[in-house]
Amino acid sequence: MIPQALIRNFPYLLRGAEITLLLSAASVALSTIVGMIVALLHVFGVAPIRIAVEIYLYLVRGVPLLILLFAMYYVLPYTGIDLDPLTGGILVIGVYYGAFMSQVFRAAILSLPQSQWDAARSLGMRRLLMLQIVVFPQAFRIAAPPFVNTCMMLIKSTSLVSIIGLWELTMAGREAVERSLAPFQIFAGVALIYFCMCYSLAWYGRYLEKRMQYVH
């Protein structure tokens, strides 16, 4: 039984996958930047800033990403801001996953034993230098596996932008199904492409985890 519909539409799906990867890459970049800033604010900020961060985290953890995408799509035009769906999608996903990234980075920074801070301080290092040569290099390595896993979650989440009309892999899939009337085949193919992207990340994340156990 050859999946003819899938084979015919595969190039079309792959073009959708390109957009998915683009969207994911941009969102990962944004969420990483947001995550680093928020993590530093969360760890080193004064009390009011820390409270603001905790509110931000509470909101993101408790509201579905789809609602935020809808809010951007339906509400934003009324405030006068005009965003094209692609930029809007990147912004929403980037800020949403910024929260998860900040948790990853914060956990990595806090996992450093107090003894490392003690040693750095006792050598006369000031905070900026400490962060630069002692804390961040170690935190990076610790954060790598959960960072990769969060990237994987982000890629899956990009499928939601199809609901607000953005064209990417999932939307390409829906269009292909309408044309070919072979939903099992097409969506299996779509799932397969996502699987390839995510499985390689999942595998890489596990590899990083194993490497870390070896070093420490």
Next chain:
Amino acid sequence: MPFDLNFVIRNLPIFGNGLVVTVELSLLAIFFAMVWGLVVAFGRIARSRLPRTLASAYIELVRDTPVLVQMYFIYFGFAMAGFGLSGFMSGLLALSLQNGGYVAEIYRAGIESISVRQIEGGKALGMSPWDVMSLVVLPQALVRVIPPLANQLIVLIKDTSLVSAIAVADLTQTGKLLTERTAASYEVFLTVAVFYLAMTGIVSGLSRLAERQFAIYH
């Protein structure tokens, strides 16, 4: 920006209907996921290779594909095949299968976290493997899985919003339709967000309560 509270109050019944669907879907899905997850977990830790491989492959499959695509697969696939499932059923099936995979991993981590020495202690007392499992390991593992399970439920509640894409009148779909009808998008989405925050907040609170209750045993 002015907020029309009266609008919200007037349409509270409509929001309520959507909320009910979301809650139903969430509770059913987490229940099935927890049952199915147990089956998959036992497959995962089985001694023979076949169930282990099948279970691992299954978990990997549902974890590395978007749940929206899984929903589309089931909804449109079965419709085309002749025995169409409703949006609710498709969503329920997809959510149960996907979360079943995650729950299985939560169970596995919980079971494996019980110190090996306790199992050895049980065996030394002459308990059968089944006794060790049911009297020593499972009760303790059950307590340890409560926080991650609560977390999974929160993720699930948020994922139910996706069924709005397959024509289910859940809270999200209700909000979307209301916005398109009345153009009061600001009020609608704020209200919807608050409802979701309330649901996830309740689950978080209950989880922390449960943790504190069981903390005595540690």
Next chain:
Amino acid sequence: MSIDALPVVAAPMIDIRGLSKRFGSHEVLRQVSLTIPKGQTLAVIGPSGSGKTTMLRCINLLEEFDEGEIVFDGSPIGYRRGPDGRRRRLPEREIATTRSSIGIVFQSFNLFPHMTVLRNIIAAPVRVKGMDRTAAETLARDLLARVGLSDKANEYPLRLSGGQQQRVAIARALAMQPKAMLFDEVTSALDPELVGEVLAVIKQLAEDGMTMVLVTHEMQFARDVADTIVFMADGTIVEQGPPKTLFANPTSDRLRAFLKRYHDAYLL
């Protein structure tokens, strides 16, 4: 209370006056006063919970203290009494500068695992004191030779034994050319056969005239190396004096009871 028999001729290197610290309702240090003259080695002994480690960590302000003053080589550490008599915290810059002239070695070595041994040693001199990198490397290799680890310069800390890591930690502290060195139970975490190599390095340092404060359980070593022994319990100094008199004729019951557990030091 026994009298310190050593006359102080010059300004002390470390002068602790009325040091007090509370953890919640628990008083960890109670009005501790201590003087360490330049070039002298002081060993602090006592049961766990006596506050000896806390006191040591207050000297370079790794721990904050609530009352009292610590003066290091003439400058106050951490806090200053303003003209209005109130206690004011010194700026971070000054605290960091003072810290860089006090070397400390920890029980768990605390080396930076992501840096080689060499980089561990030169990182602070280069980045904190602005030392030229080549000069720092020369100094580092010199120090590694002094502690007997010349061949380990490019190793990563986790590949070394505990004793070797501790000796690197000593070299790292010495690289800042400190005026005094603090040692916080530096052999407690080591396997017994590795203790000797570390103690040898410390002994050499003492003979070279470094001002040192050691918190230790090694009674024999304290006897051999220290000029003064200080016995602490419950957050205060119970007795202090030269090793020979302190160990041979303890005047307080507390110390007598403590030393009973260290039979060999007591007998000798």
